[in-house]
Amino acid sequence: MAALTPISRTPVSFYVPVVAAAGAVAGLFVGTAQGSSFLGIIIGALLMSALAYVMTQVVKLEKPSRWALVAVLAIAGFAMGGIAAGIIGGLFGWFFGWFSFWLYEGRYRAYVAPYLTPEQVLWHYSFRVICGAILIFLITPILVVMPLSFNAEDFFTFTPEMLRFDPAGYSLKHYEDFFTNSDWQNALANSVKIAPMATLLSVSFGTLAAIGLSQPHVPFRRAIMAILISPMIVPLIISAAGMYFFYSRIGLQGTYIGVVLAHAALGIPFVIITVTATLVGFDNSLTRAAANMGAGPVTTFFRVQMPLILPGVISGGLFAFITSFDEVVVVLFVGSAGQKTLPWQMFTGLREQISPTILAVATILVIVSIALLTVVEMLRRRSERLRGMSPG
Amino acid sequence: MTDTAEHTGPMMAADGTTLKSSLNRALRRQKLRALGLIAPLLIFVLVTFIAPIADMLFRSIENQIVSETLPRTTAVLAEWDGDSGEIPSPETFEALYKDMFVAKERKLHTRLGSRLNYELTGVSSLFRKSGRKIEDMGEVYQDQFEDFDKFWKDGENWNALMGSEDWLQAQNAWDPKSGDKQPPFELNEAISGLLPETSEAFQTYADFVQNEDQKNLAKQDPWALIYSALYNDISAGADVSGYSGPGSAELLAAMGAATEFETVDYAAAFEEVDKDWHDVEVWQTIQTYSPEFTSGYFLNAVDMKKSPDGAEMRPENEQLYIKLFIRTLFMSLVITGSCILLGYPVGWILANLPARTANLLMILVLLPFWTSLLVRTSAWKVMLQQQGVINDTLVWLGVVADDSRLALINNQTGTIIAMTHILLPFMILPLYSVMKTIPPSYLRAAKSLGATNWTAFWRVYFPQSVPGIGAGSILVFILSIGYYITPELVGGTTGTFISNRIAYHISSSLNWGLAAALGAILLAVVLGLYWAYDRIVGIDNVKLGG
Numbered sequence: 056m057a058a059l060t061p062i063s064r065t066p067v068s069f070y071v072p073v074v075a076a077a078g079a080v081a082g083l084f085v086g087t088a089q090g091s092s093f094l095g096i097i098i099g100a101l102l103m104s105a106l107a108y109v110m111t112q113v114v115k116l117e118k119p120s121r122w123a124l125v126a127v128l129a130i131a132g133f134a135m136g137g138i139a140a141g142i143i144g145g146l147f148g149w150f151f152g153w154f155s156f157w158l159y160e161g162r163y164r165a166y167v168a169p170y171l172t173p174e175q176v177l178w179h180y181s182f183r184v185i186c187g188a189i190l191i192f193l194i195t196p197i198l199v200v201m202p203l204s205f206n207a208e209d210f211f212t213f214t215p216e217m218l219r220f221d222p223a224g225y226s227l228k229h230y231e232d233f234f235t236n237s238d239w240q241n242a243l244a245n246s247v248k249i250a251p252m253a254t255l256l257s258v259s260f261g262t263l264a265a266i267g268l269s270q271p272h273v274p275f276r277r278a279i280m281a282i283l284i285s286p287m288i289v290p291l292i293i294s295a296a297g298m299y300f301f302y303s304r305i306g307l308q309g310t311y312i313g314v315v316l317a318h319a320a321l322g323i324p325f326v327i328i329t330v331t332a333t334l335v336g337f338d339n340s341l342t343r344a345a346a347n348m349g350a351g352p353v354t355t356f357f358r359v360q361m362p363l364i365l366p367g368v369i370s371g372g373l374f375a376f377i378t379s380f381d382e383v384v385v386v387l388f389v390g391s392a393g394q395k396t397l398p399w400q401m402f403t404g405l406r407e408q409i410s411p412t413i414l415a416v417a418t419i420l421v422i423v424s425i426a427l428l429t430v431v432e433m434l435r436r437r438s439e440r441l442r443g444m445s446p447g
Numbered sequence: 448m449t450d451t452a453e454h455t456g457p458m459m460a461a462d463g464t465t466l467k468s469s470l471n472r473a474l475r476r477q478k479l480r481a482l483g484l485i486a487p488l489l490i491f492v493l494v495t496f497i498a499p500i501a502d503m504l505f506r507s508i509e510n511q512i513v514s515e516t517l518p519r520t521t522a523v524l525a526e527w528d529g530d531s532g533e534i535p536s537p538e539t540f541e542a543l544y545k546d547m548f549v550a551k552e553r554k555l556h557t558r559l560g561s562r563l564n565y566e567l568t569g570v571s572s573l574f575r576k577s578g579r580k581i582e583d584m585g586e587v588y589q590d591q592f593e594d595f596d597k598f599w600k601d602g603e604n605w606n607a608l609m610g611s612e613d614w615l616q617a618q619n620a621w622d623p624k625s626g627d628k629q630p631p632f633e634l635n636e637a638i639s640g641l642l643p644e645t646s647e648a649f650q651t652y653a654d655f656v657q658n659e660d661q662k663n664l665a666k667q668d669p670w671a672l673i674y675s676a677l678y679n680d681i682s683a684g685a686d687v688s689g690y691s692g693p694g695s696a697e698l699l700a701a702m703g704a705a706t707e708f709e710t711v712d713y714a715a716a717f718e719e720v721d722k723d724w725h726d727v728e729v730w731q732t733i734q735t736y737s738p739e740f741t742s743g744y745f746l747n748a749v750d751m752k753k754s755p756d757g758a759e760m761r762p763e764n765e766q767l768y769i770k771l772f773i774r775t776l777f778m779s780l781v782i783t784g785s786c787i788l789l790g791y792p793v794g795w796i797l798a799n800l801p802a803r804t805a806n807l808l809m810i811l812v813l814l815p816f817w818t819s820l821l822v823r824t825s826a827w828k829v830m831l832q833q834q835g836v837i838n839d840t841l842v843w844l845g846v847v848a849d850d851s852r853l854a855l856i857n858n859q860t861g862t863i864i865a866m867t868h869i870l871l872p873f874m875i876l877p878l879y880s881v882m883k884t885i886p887p888s889y890l891r892a893a894k895s896l897g898a899t900n901w902t903a904f905w906r907v908y909f910p911q912s913v914p915g916i917g918a919g920s921i922l923v924f925i926l927s928i929g930y931y932i933t934p935e936l937v938g939g940t941t942g943t944f945i946s947n948r949i950a951y952h953i954s955s956s957l958n959w960g961l962a963a964a965l966g967a968i969l970l971a972v973v974l975g976l977y978w979a980y981d982r983i984v985g986i987d988n989v990k991l992g993g
Contacts, residue, residue, distance in 0.1 A: 084844060087844050087845040087846070088843055088844055088845065090845075092845065175900060178900070182792065182796070183796070185792055186792045186793055186795075186796040189789045189792060189793050190793065190808060190811045190812070192789070192868065193811055193812060193814075193815050193868065193871060193872075194811050194814065194815065195830075196815075196823055196826030196827055196830060196868065197814065197815060197818060197822070197823070197826060199826060199829065199830055199836055200822065200825070200826045200829065203829060203836075210834075211828075211829045211832060211834070211835060211836075212829070212832075212834055212835055212836055212839050213836065213839070256491075260487050260488040260491050261488060263484045263485075263487060263488065264484060264485045264487070264488035264489070266484055267480075267481045267482065267483070267484025267485040268481070268485060270477060270480070270481040270484075271477070272474060272477055272478050272481065273478065273481045273482070273485070274478055274482070279485060279489060282489065282492060282493070282497065283488065283489070283492055285492075285496065285497070286492070286496050288925070288973065288974075288977050289500065289929075289970060289973065290925075290926075290928070290929020290930075290931075290946065290969060290970070290973055291929065291931060292929055292931040292946035292949050292950060292966070292969075293500070293503070293929065293949075293966045293969060293970050293973075294496065294499070294500070295931075295950075296503055296949055296950075296953055296962055296963065296966050297496075297499030297500040297501075297502055297503035297966070298495075298496075298499040299953060300499065300502050300503055300506055300959065300963070301498055301499035301502040301503075302499070304502065316495045317495065319491070319495065320491070320492060320495040320496040323488065323491075323492060377817070380819075381819045381820055381821070383820075383821060383932055384931050384932060388950075388953065388954070398819065398820075398821045401821045401825065402821060402932065402936070405821070405824070405825055405828055405936050406935070406936060413825050414825065414829070417819070417821075417822040417825055417826065420818070420819045420822050421818050421819075421822055424814075424817040424818050424819065425814065425817075427817065428810075428813060428814065428817045
């Protein structure tokens with residue numbers, strides 16, 4: 056992004072007080088943790104403003120002074136509270152070095168429109184801070200779970216050893232438990248048995264139906280669409296209740312087939328939506344050309360249509376897979392102990408005997424979902440490129 | 448001119464039919480092919496998903512258990528005037544005795560008891576108690592018949608008396624160890640005309656022994672119920688003098704003696720078992736719930752109950768569901784509101800940043816969206832606990848004291864925080880896709896025309912983003928009112944939703960009808976919202992993660 060506004064250095068009377076204010080906030084936290092918030096505010100404000108002044112007006116060299124600040128604060132932190140505090144100190148040093156020069160050199164104006172008033176510039180940056188906080192809110196739970204899964208104790212919070220980055224505070228024992236405990240292994244095996252079957256069912260039926268639905272003349276299109284999408288709309292607890300009642304009537308409750316059928320039904324809307332979306336850009340003259348050259352409908356489908364819509368089919372299948380793999384409400388009712396899946400085991404674990412093995416499982420699942428997300432995103436890009444919808 | 452005359456007729460296709468009909472045929476074929484492709488999935492969804500939902504709706508009004516378990520009683524009771532304040536006639540008690548006897552043998556009386564207990568507390572124990580004592584009630588006749596003549600004690604004699612000759616031969620020839628099916632009991636036609644009530648009772652007994660109990664009929668002794676039926680037939684003036692089959696002599700002798708027998712007053716006998724049987728309310732409840740279909744579950748689901756004077760509210764301390772519905776709606780609104788509040792800025796910044804940065808930040812939104820729901824719920828459980836990460840951090844910072852840690856979990860706060868986090872991507876994604884289409888030049892134009900920042904946003908940008916807010920809000924709201932897992936795990940008792948109550952009724956209290964009725968109401972609300980969503984956004988525009 057090119058700079059929009061020429062920048063100039065700002066007066067001491069502007070940036071030193073701002074750095075002091077930021078220093079006061081940081082001092083508040085450090086001071087509270089050390090026992091006196093008031094003292095923390097005063098010391099933080101004075102120290103940071105003085106350092107900012109020295110760096111910009113006395114040393115005047117940006118790079119060395121910023122590195123020096125990182126080093127000084129890291130050492131101070133280490134002296135106060137070990138490695139963890141040292142790292143926090145280093146981060147503070149990096150931030151204040153950057154912040155002081157960012158303000159001093161007037162860089163904060165570079166990328167905003169030149170006609171903005173100072174209040175608008177302030178709002179511009181506060182808004183970004185707010186958005187950053189919200190994004191952090193979105194990601195924190197996942198970030199907290201990952202390190203906690205390496206906890207050497209059976210606690211759900213960071214132990215002092217972990218905070219000191221003491222290797223004794225970390226261990227792989229929860230992962231070991233997951234891979235050796237028969238409950239978890241059975242659950243994993245069940246999940247692996249159920250999800251692919253359900254995915255296979257919903258993808259094969261769903262793709263055919265999506266092709267049918269994207270033909271130009273389909274009677275009752277809206278009604279059919281509403282029925283096919285309904286498993287996604289109806290709250291899971293209602294689907295679960297209905298399936299429980301109905302499947303116990305016809306003897307499918309508590310069977311493998313019952314769970315697979317239920318999960319396939321839940322996955323179908325995702326396949327329909329992704330595949331119809333892919334078919335929107337499909338050029339029907341290709342199938343006509345194939346037919347013209349003597350290909351039968353089956354050959355046309357597998358040799359012409361399928362390769363082109365494959366990315367959509369695969370991502371629909373991944374959605375269906377994730378739906379089944381993550382699903383807990385329906386399997387809770389439709390399944391019996393013999394169909395206990397991974398999410399079910401986690402659910403009982405969370406409700407009854409809380410064990411940190413859940414966190415290890417959670418971490419593994421997060422990694423699996425990151426992998427799947429990457430695949431879906433790549434497929435989406437590929438499909439858009441194939442259809443010429445995006446240049447990249 | 449002949450040339451033009453040829454072309455004035457209908458256009459012809461190559462095969463000689465008119466072009467119009469040829470086109471129509473092609474169109475029809477196309478439609479059929481499309482339907483043929485859709486049909487397998489449609490049937491699949493109808494069987495695996497729509498049928499269960501329909502079954503649930505059916506269960507919310509179905510009430511055959513009362514009339515199936517107590518067929519005679521409900522038939523007699525139909526005549527009874529519940530408002531009279533008088534207990535039903537002696538015939539009703541006699542019918543109840545018969546029904547109860549059969550139900551007890553088939554072990555159905557406790558099920559009916561728990562069903563009626565939903566409507567009137569105490570009926571369950573009343574039925575269980577009566578079931579235990581019902582056998583003694585009829586034994587008065589059994590003992591007298593048996594004391595009078597040993598003949599009546601033996602099941603074989605009864606079979607010979609009541610069964611047809613063919614059947615009797617087949618039954619005697621049948622070898623229980625052979626694995627063949629027991630020959631089904633057939634009534635002796637001569638006797639069934641003479642002793643109708645006894646025949647009916649015996650037929651029920653024989654069916655039960657042969658089919659449900661899977662025992663050898665020849666080895667069983669008849670129920671006490673049959674003796675009382677026989678007594679009734681005799682006292683009704685059955686004339687068996689013309690009968691000459693097996694056991695005719697004993698039957699004739701018994702007829703003479705039976706007039707002297709001690710009789711049973713069923714009404715008094717039931718009162719002796721439990722004086723609640725003379726409580727008009729119990730009978731009113733049975734009468735109210737005799738029909739095969741009932742609105743009772745639905746009334747129950749809105750804190751009302753059936754009474755002889757029509758529907759009325761339940762007492763204040765039994766009201767639960769309206770409060771729960773209101774709480775569910777209120778909390779869903781709060782969750783939707785906080786999602787708008789948090790999602791709007793993020794949607795804006797994603798739509799207005801350069802594509803590269805926006806895509807990077809989008810990962811932060813999509814990652815939680817793709818992470819397992821249970822992973823996120825367990826993360827919140829870990830973070831919100833009394834000894835959890837948030838409380839520990841707050842204590843470390845000195846914001847709260849160690850002994851007054853915040854209660855963030857197992858209450859409404861916990862549910863709202865966790866669900867806002869879980870549903871936030873569903874708000875951000877539609878907001879983002881709408882905001883992406885708003886040209887940034889509009890805002891600049893507004894500003895260059897002299898609008899302040901706020902006016903430009905409020906009068907120009909915001910109205911254009913309203914469709915996104917609408918779509919996101921309805922989506923989040925629909926999802927949150929039906930949520931089960933998260934409230935169950937972090938909601939405790941005050942932060943649970945109506946869905947948790949439905950699950951409770953299915954798996955713990957076994958009141959399936961009420962669960963179905965609550966589910967039906969919830970489904971109606973969701974479908975209404977869904978319809979609104981379709982009107983605003985369109986089903987076809989549902990997008991998944993990007």
